[in-house]
Amino acid sequence: MFHSIIPPYLLEQLERSASDPSLRARFRQSLQHDAVLRTRPAARREAVTEAADGRQRKVYDAEHGTDLPGTLVRSEDDDPVQDKTVNQAYDGTGATWTLYKECFGRDSIDDAGLALISTVHYDRGYDNAFWDGSQMVFGDGDGEVFGNFTASIDVTGHELTHGVTQYTANLAYDGQSGALNESISDVFGSLAKQYAAGQSAADADWLIGAELLLPGVQGVALRSMKAPGTAYDDPRLGKDPQPADMSGYVDTEDDNGGVHINSGIPNRAFYLVATEIGGNAYDDAGKIWYGTLTSGNLSETASFKEFAEATQATARALFGDDSAQLAAVTKSWQTVGVLEDQTTLMNAAQSSLEPSAPPSAPPSVPSPPGTDE
Template sequence: MGVFCTIVPPHILDRLARSADGELAATARHTLEHDARHRTRRGLTASVGPAGAAAAGAAKALTDQPVRSIYDARHRDDLPGHEVRVEGSAAVKDVSVNRAYDGLGDTFQTYLKAYGRHSVDGRGLPLVASVHYLKGYDNAFWDGEQMVFGDGDGRVFLDFTIPIDVIGHELTHGVTQYTANLTYQGQSGALNESVSDVFGSLVKQFTLGQTADEADWLIGAGLLAPGINGVALRSMKAPGTAYDDPHLGKDPQPATMAGYVDGPDDNGGVHTNSGIPNHAFYLVASALGGNAWERAGQIWYDTLTGGSLDPDVDFTGFAAATTAAAQDRYGDGAEVQAVRAAWTTVGVTSGAAKAAASELPGQQTGQQTQQA
């Protein structure tokens, strides 16, 4: 079953919904109401699962080109909306349509060229996206079948088609759906979110031709409106530092297990605790250097698609699986050593006393448990 996965964490929208600014509060409440409605729909309706997708995909030959369809929702809740651009057609005047089209293509090409994967299901699944969803909708999501983008309110969030990593992030929820199918709750849910951040960042890096050292390791850079004190929704390099703003609050992501958030909100803190495995991946990529989608990304891809993960896997189990994947592909060399060191640094495996404060100058990881 596909899950309803949004790029903006509920805790940000909850804070905006309590804003003294009536316009911002109303927009956030509207977004939260629609998100809750979609979550209910996904809970009642099973999407095409891995077996169904395999059967559907087996009938057509795989190609090295995506099959994209972009729709204009025309600020309504009727998905997918009006078809405005299809595969191979020329760019249109609507920049949101063109950005969505390009972002779907860039994500497809990253998975194909880096990992030999044809689309999110591995069998050439057509990629569908709708832009201009509702009025001022402050989110983007994968609903188990397609991508949906809001225009943002223009005061806190801009158009959600702007950051390519947001598109890569959401489509990776589809990849996870068709592979490990990680349960969207607790630590497995945080891993689900983290995997999407990892490959969302790798899609951006691959598209821009950036090395690990050149990458910004931000998720959603360019999404925050002018005047908002922040650089993105999340930072993989320095979790907890992406924003600190009167409207948004302070980024609550922990970089290590010392700041782990335990509670019922956001399916057990899936968008918050994802900072821990996010930081582990950044440490692996940084240690190995070069192009992060190669060795570091390959290890994570092998782990996600290898069939060894339990849907309810926790951080410790995922650490063991990535270590095994590194060993299987690269042997007992720099790769497996980098993976082991990263999980120890973030406090998931033995050596947890090394709280990794030195990795984040000026950041007090133990004080990141306060929700915005």
């Protein structure tokens, strides 16, 4: 399954707004190329090979072509090379592997030592990075709006997590389950960056793709988990369309039912959980989300509510009925409108049971003239 970091609606907006014909052509080419890739079956996987510590990375160079994987340019334990993008791809996949191994005990994407394959310099001016069901692929960007797609660890972590979801809950890429698929990738992409930088939940920027936007773009990142809808407001990109809660949920057939748009709602729920619990987001909050993803209890078409209730069940199992972790999970899903606030419901129910005021006496009607009182 093809999963890309830049959604089609963003490339469509860039194509519409571009005044430079050559730049418009680059956006159109990326958009058309992605449309073709979405129709292709998942690529065949390379045989698993393991290094001594279980981690195996291989970075290839497509040399601006589209044949995968390309020419091998760096393998596990090789020294850095002169090409910065090769080293960034190597480091980003390594940071993601380390997060999963050290925080959650997972051995690579498939939990069985799958080699982490990356290809850089894919196509010319290609505005995306994607997971194709087998490996990571990075474009160099258009040079005006987006730079090299290897620059953000969270983008690499995001795309590799699509692979983790593929091997675990396998959430359908449509509607709310698709938005959860996207959100889970943002969550663990952000955690990979936070773990690599040693950041607490309070210190993290909670931005996805902050390093992709080039100078002159009016924005800070592709998405903000802390404040969905505020990542950018730029004449070329348009305004960030993500809602922060269910009151702004976007009902659309575009983008597989709004998977990149509505993912802002569960993204914010995770941010709220992590900051409410405090400490490192890859500890308690991360364990709740990872445990939910790998529990085997999620349906492939899980709704936001089903996922929220599953995170409650995981928090309860890990930390107990009266735990601060469970309270934080419940409060966060209520804040974004996925779960109903039981206190509000109880107050409403109590109000409906209170006796109503006695009816007032009917007004007196004067007797017709000429009659006895």
